[in-house]
Amino acid sequence: MEGVKMNTESKIVVAVDESKESMHALSWCLSNLVSNNSKNTLVLLYVKPPPNVYTSFDAAGYMFSSDVIAALDKYGSDLVNSVMLRAEAVIRSYGTNINVERITGSGDAKDVICSVVEKLRADTLVLGSHGYGFIKRALLGSVSDYCAKHVKCPVVIVKHTDDK
Numbered sequence: 001m002e003g004v005k006m007n008t009e010s011k012i013v014v015a016v017d018e019s020k021e022s023m024h025a026l027s028w029c030l031s032n033l034v035s036n037n038s039k040n041t042l043v044l045l046y047v048k049p050p051p052n053v054y055t056s057f058d059a060a061g062y063m064f065s066s067d068v069i070a071a072l073d074k075y076g077s078d079l080v081n082s083v084m085l086r087a088e089a090v091i092r093s094y095g096t097n098i099n100v101e102r103i104t105g106s107g108d109a110k111d112v113i114c115s116v117v118e119k120l121r122a123d124t125l126v127l128g129s130h131g132y133g134f135i136k137r138a139l140l141g142s143v144s145d146y147c148a149k150h151v152k153c154p155v156v157i158v159k160h161t162d163d164k
Contacts, residue, residue: 009038010123013113015047015125018082019130025126025129026044029156033156036096039099044084045104045105048105114146122153127155127158
């Protein structure tokens with residue numbers, strides 16, 4: 001198009017988690033939004049649930065040892081690293097030369113995702129869809145629906161189709 005300059009530098013945020021849907025969304029993004037001659041930055045965003053508040057006694061009145069708290073924190077860190085390693089393996093499998101940033105947030109996923117997208121001034125947000133039905137979505141809420149309504153950049157919600 002004459003008079004239109006295509007932006008070859010964009011920041012794409014992909015929300016990743018433990019699900020196959022998020023890895024499918026990442027694959028879709030690499031296939032459809034990233035080209036080898038662009039200077040895109042791909043931001044892998046993982047959101048941990050808000051930290052639990054531990055008291056010295058649990059609900060049953062037993063001491064909640066610092067060893068248990070440390071083990072739970074380590075499990076959370078290991079989970080983040082596992083998800084990021086899986087995501088980076090997906091990126092390597094595409095053989096693309098893209099700048100990758102890792103961001104880990106903590107809190108309610110929909111709020112953290114929207115906040116990070118705004119702070120980074122992202123050009124695109126890519127999310128996987130878990131495919132919940134109406135009832136589950138009404139009860140649990142939909143992170144992708146919320147983000148689509150609240151962020152200022154375009155949002156791509158990638159549906160995963162089961163291979164049957």
